[in-house]
Amino acid sequence: xxxxxxxxxxxxxxxxxxxxxxxxxxxxxxxxxxxxxxxxxxxxxxxxxxxxxxxxxxxxxxxxxxxxxxxxxxxxxxxxxxxxxxxxxxxxxxxxxxxxxxxxxxxxxxxxxxxxxxxxxxxxxxxxxxxxxxxxxxxxxxxxxxxxxxxxxxxxxxxxxxxxxxxxxxxxxxxxxxxxxxxxxxxxxxxxxxxxxxxxxxxxxxxxxxxxxxxxxxxxxxxxxxxxxxxxxxxxxxxxxxxxxxxxxxxxxxxxxxxxxxxxxxxxxxxxxxxxxxxxxxxxxxxxxxxxxxxxxxxxxxxxxxxxxxxxxxxxxxxxxxxxxxxxxxxxxxxxxxxxxxxxxxxxxxxxxxxxxxxxxxxxxxxxxxxxxxxxxxxxxxxxxxxxxxxxxxxxxxxxxxxxxxxxxxxxxxxxxxxxxxxxxxxxxxxxxxxxxxxxxxxxxxxxxxxxxxxxxxxxxxxxxxxxxxxxxxxxxxxxxxxxxxxxxxxxxxxxxxxxxxxxxxxxxxxxxxxxxxxxxxxxxxxxxxxxxxxxxxxxxxxxxxxxxxxxxxxxxxxxxxxxxxxxxxxxxxxxxxxxxxxxxxxxxxxxxxxxxxxxxxxxxxxxxxxxxxxxxxxxxxxxxxxxxxxxxxxxxxxxxxxxxxxxxxxxxxxxxxxxxxxxxxxxxxxxxxxxxxxxxxxxxxxxxxxxxxxxxxxxxxxxxxxxxxxxxxxxxxxxxxxxxxxxxxxxxxxxxxxxxxxxxxxxxxxxxxxxxxxxxxxxxxxxxxxxxxxxxxxxxxxxxxxxxxxxxxxxxxxx
Numbered sequence: 001x002x003x004x005x006x007x008x009x010x011x012x013x014x015x016x017x018x019x020x021x022x023x024x025x026x027x028x029x030x031x032x033x034x035x036x037x038x039x040x041x042x043x044x045x046x047x048x049x050x051x052x053x054x055x056x057x058x059x060x061x062x063x064x065x066x067x068x069x070x071x072x073x074x075x076x077x078x079x080x081x082x083x084x085x086x087x088x089x090x091x092x093x094x095x096x097x098x099x100x101x102x103x104x105x106x107x108x109x110x111x112x113x114x115x116x117x118x119x120x121x122x123x124x125x126x127x128x129x130x131x132x133x134x135x136x137x138x139x140x141x142x143x144x145x146x147x148x149x150x151x152x153x154x155x156x157x158x159x160x161x162x163x164x165x166x167x168x169x170x171x172x173x174x175x176x177x178x179x180x181x182x183x184x185x186x187x188x189x190x191x192x193x194x195x196x197x198x199x200x201x202x203x204x205x206x207x208x209x210x211x212x213x214x215x216x217x218x219x220x221x222x223x224x225x226x227x228x229x230x231x232x233x234x235x236x237x238x239x240x241x242x243x244x245x246x247x248x249x250x251x252x253x254x255x256x257x258x259x260x261x262x263x264x265x266x267x268x269x270x271x272x273x274x275x276x277x278x279x280x281x282x283x284x285x286x287x288x289x290x291x292x293x294x295x296x297x298x299x300x301x302x303x304x305x306x307x308x309x310x311x312x313x314x315x316x317x318x319x320x321x322x323x324x325x326x327x328x329x330x331x332x333x334x335x336x337x338x339x340x341x342x343x344x345x346x347x348x349x350x351x352x353x354x355x356x357x358x359x360x361x362x363x364x365x366x367x368x369x370x371x372x373x374x375x376x377x378x379x380x381x382x383x384x385x386x387x388x389x390x391x392x393x394x395x396x397x398x399x400x401x402x403x404x405x406x407x408x409x410x411x412x413x414x415x416x417x418x419x420x421x422x423x424x425x426x427x428x429x430x431x432x433x434x435x436x437x438x439x440x441x442x443x444x445x446x447x448x449x450x451x452x453x454x455x456x457x458x459x460x461x462x463x464x465x466x467x468x469x470x471x472x473x474x475x476x477x478x479x480x481x482x483x484x485x486x487x488x489x490x491x492x493x494x495x496x497x498x499x500x501x502x503x504x505x506x507x508x509x510x511x512x513x514x515x516x517x518x519x520x521x522x523x524x525x526x527x528x529x530x531x532x533x534x535x536x537x538x539x540x541x542x543x544x545x546x547x548x549x550x551x552x553x554x555x556x557x558x559x560x561x562x563x564x565x566x567x568x569x570x571x572x573x574x575x576x577x578x579x580x581x582x583x584x585x586x587x588x589x590x591x592x593x594x595x596x597x598x599x600x601x602x603x604x605x606x607x608x609x610x611x612x613x614x615x616x617x618x619x620x621x622x623x624x625x626x627x628x629x630x631x632x633x634x635x636x637x638x639x640x641x642x643x644x645x646x647x648x649x650x651x652x653x654x655x656x657x658x659x660x661x662x663x664x665x666x667x668x669x670x671x672x673x674x675x676x677x678x679x680x681x682x683x684x685x686x687x688x689x690x691x692x693x694x695x696x697x698x699x700x701x702x703x704x705x706x707x708x709x710x711x712x713x714x715x716x717x718x719x720x721x722x723x724x725x726x727x728x729x730x731x732x733x734x735x736x737x738x739x740x741x742x743x744x745x746x747x748x749x750x751x752x753x754x755x756x757x758x759x760x761x762x763x764x765x766x767x768x769x770x771x772x773x774x775x776x777x778x779x780x781x782x783x784x785x786x787x788x789x790x791x792x793x794x795x796x797x798x799x800x
Contacts, residue, residue: 043108043118043139049132051076063141065111076137081107081115096132099124108139118142167274169252172259175266177201177228189241189250189274202270203228215240227256228268238275251279302371302391308384310334310347322371322393324364335389338362350375351387358394370395425499427477428484436498436506440559443508447551455517455550457507458566459524462543462578464503466621471538479542482533490527491520506566514550514583521546525579540625543578545570555586619712623671630676634684637761645669647753652746654794665746668721672750675704699734702726721746725754730785740788748788752795755779755787772799 043060045053056071064071064079071079080088084107095101106120122137169189172181179197186192190210197205206224211217220239227234234256241250252272259267296303302319304312315330323330323338336344340360350357356374363369371391378386396403423435431439443454461467461483468476480503487497491507498506507524509517525544532539547569551557554565565584573580624641631640648669652662676684679701683694690698706723709715724738724747731739759775762768770778776799783792 041141043116043141045071045076045137045139046134047076047137048134051135054134059141060139063110063116064108065114079108081109083107095122095124095135099126106139116141116143117146167277169272171202171270172264173202173228173267173270174264177203179205180264180267189252189272213242215242224254224270227254227270230256231258233257249276250274251276302393304335304389304391305378306335306351306375306387306389308386310336313386319391322363322369322391323361329364340368346373350389368395369393370398428480428499430484430488430505431496431498433498433500436500436508436563437559439496439498439508440562443510444551444557444559444562448557452511453513453551453553455509455512455514455548456562456566457509457517457521457524457546457548458500458563458570459505459507459521459544459546460570460574461503461505462545462574463621464542466619466625467540467542469622470625471540475535475538478535479533479540483542486527486531486533487524490524495520504570512550514548514553517548517550518581518583521548521581525581529579545573545578546581547571547573547584548581549584553586554584619714620667620670623674623709626674626677627670630673633681634676635763640757640761641670644750644753644757647756648750650798651749651753651791651795654798661746664718665721665749667715668718668725668746669750669753671709671715671718672705672722672725673701674708675701675706678704699726702735718746720744721750723747725750728786729788733786743788748791752779752787752791755782756795756799 040057040059043063044055044057045060046055048054052075053072056068058068061068061071066074077085077088084103084105087103088106091101091103100121100123102122103120106118108116108118110116116139118139118141120137120139122135124135125133127133167185168183169185170181170183171179171186174180179200179202182194182197184194186194186197190213192205192209203225207221211221214220216239223237236253236255238251238253241252251274253275255271255273257269257271259265259269296314297316299316299318302322303314303316304319305314307313311332311334312330313332315327320326320330330338336347338361339347340362343359346357346359349355350359350373356372359371359373361369361371370393372394373389373391375387375389378388423431423438425432440456446452447454461479464476464479467479480499484497484499484505487505487507491497491509494510496508498508500506507520509520512520525546528542528544532541534540547566549556549562549566549569551562554562556562556565569582569584572582576582627641645666649662649666652665657665679698683690683697702723702725706719709719709722721744723735724733724743727733727736727738727743727747729740729743729748731737756775756779759770759778760772776796779787779792780796783789
């Protein structure tokens with residue numbers, strides 16, 4: 001019926017509804033291509049010049065919900081949706097002009113008010129005269145495709161919004177480490193514009209923009225770069241970010257995954273997850289856990305958690321201390337194993353009735369711990385019920401008498417310790433002056449009762465003030481400690497070393513007479529002469545003045561009298577010089593025959609002279625320490641100044657000078673180079689020849705040495721020798737260019753001895769010393785030029 005209707009229209013030449021071309025085209029399609037067109041997936045139609053359908057395929061009719069017969073009576077505009085009508089009408093002129101047109105997004109309305117969206121291509125037909133006859137339209141249905149695209153975009157938007165809402169930053173990288181996609185959270189966490197980072201190399205981006213925000217940027221960058229180069233999933237690592245505002249700490253966890261499929265195969269997915277809240281929650285949880293655990297762990301009472309089977313799940317330190325055990329010995333074992341067998345029934349009573357009971361536990365050492373035990377139930381969810389037991393030690397109540405006895409014994413031991421400390425010198429660790437009196441009183445009683453001798457060795461360190469003044473009190477304390485150690489090693493173990501005050505020390509020797517005490521003192525002196533004392537940086541040789549008093553040889557039996565006798569002997573040794581030993585004898589130091597004002601005046605004069613001599617000796621000791629420091633700075637060998645002083649003294653004595661003159665020259669030799677302290681260290685150890693400015697600086701040391709002793713009156717006589725000790729006999733010396741007899745005689749002696757010492761020892765500018773013969777020959781050649789011929793002649797005799 002449908003076909004006859006169409007054919008009638010075609011062959012009815014009187015019909016004005018269809019042109020001849022349209023009728024022939026319809027006939028051609030109907031006969032040749034109808035089966036093919038009906039099976040096409042595209043929606044196809046042909047219209048006449050008025051836009052009415054003269055052909056539709058089955059796909060178009062089915063898609064719009066019409067039959068083909070129904071559509072052949074309709075106009076094309078009848079199936080155009082309102083959304084596309086305006087564009088359709090506006091394009092008619094272009095279609096008639098160009099003969100074809102394409103609609104990218106064209107909407108057709110269906111019979112039941114639905115819509116079909118797709119792409120439509122239309123082409124016009126013309127007769128031989130160029131007259132428009134109709135149009136062919138092909139419509140590709142993209143409704144489902146568009147719906148899928150919309151759904152995909154919707155899901156993609158939802159996914160992106162969802163990712164943007166979570167606490168993560170995600171980067172998708174291609175194989176060249178370029179960022180192909182990033183979540184919007186990149187701005188929130190890293191302060192970066194998402195549209196800008198796409199296409200950037202993640203390594204450079206993180207190196208310059210992100211790494212500065214990380215607390216340990218270098219370590220973070222190394223781990224990130226390593227994760228980019230891995231071909232497998234990488235281990236996660238945590239990092240601390242400052243955040244884009246650099247005022248809020250953000251903890252993040254990083255993971256990296258490889259892309260194994262698709263266009264980005266070989267790339268990676270980098271994920272940074274915000275774990276700040278988790279960290280805070282973990283810290284809070286850990287804080288409360290530690291707090292509760294600490295309360296239980298450090299509670300005064302013992303606390304034990306018992307499982308249903310009575311095994312121990314937790315035990316605190318207090319109960320471990322009570323039991324004398326460690327955790328490994330108690331955990332996962334039944335509590336009943338540690339309870340005295342007779343008290344085992346009480347454990348069940350405690351758990352069931354919740355009533356405190358007294359139970360005896362067996363400690364690790366086998367003793368009993370008497371305790372009061374109570375419990376509370378622990379029930380959490382579906383877990384089996386546990387019990388928390390509280391254990392109070394009441395052993396002290398039961399054992400009060402024993403503890404009191406132990407306390408008394410402990411108190412007695414502490415008192416003994418305190419007493420011992422009160423009798424000890426805090427600096428040296430040896431006994432103090434208080435102990436001397438107490439111990440000496442006991443020794444006197446014992447000696448009188450058993451008719452046994454004993455002796456006191458009283459010693460004073462010579463010029464110890466000079467050690468403190470030169471090197472400081474800290475070094476002085478070291479010397480005192482080392483001196484005490486040397487004393488303890490030198491005397492017998494039964495002998496007692498005591499510090500009686502300052503630098504004075506006493507050695508109490510039981511069962512020892514005067515000769516034995518002298519032998520012990522002599523041994524001490526030899527040990528001091530052979531043993532330098534000090535710290536790692538400096539050692540000094542010290543000397544002592546020793547006085548010895550023995551009972552009963554001294555005739556004194558009172559404590560104070562014995563100490564005074566030893567003190568008098570020690571001061572006698574002080575007058576005689578260093579390392580002197582004086583043994584007290586009856587009446588040895590009595591001042592008989594002196595009485596009246598004259599005797600008092602003589603005693604005063606002697607005391608003043610003695611004090612003055614000791615002060616001078618102390619000042620010279622300080623000066624000697626300073627000179628030794630200068631020698632060390634200049635790289636001179638040990639003992640340099642001592643050899644120079646000895647040589648100067650011998651040479652001066654060879655000229656038969658009186659003792660005061662010899663002493664003056666010796667003192668000049670001691671002080672002549674002290675001015676070297678003003679010379680820079682690098683110049684003192686200069687290995688090669690000196691330039692003019694360097695020589696001028698060194699030449700000034702003579703003036704500086706003379707100025708250094710200006711405030712010491714007893715060295716005033718030696719100032720000329722100090723100032724001129726570098727003058728030459730031929731007048732070419734410094735600082736004043738004196739010649740021959742113009743040079744003080746002491747200043748002519750000192751350079752000869754100093755030159756010999758310099759030639760026979762290694763120096764910074766000459767590592768290999770000269771032999772004695774070579775040195776003497778050099779000095780002989782310099783006679784009448786650098787040195788006084790008389791001094792050279794006398795020196796050669798001494799050394800010959």
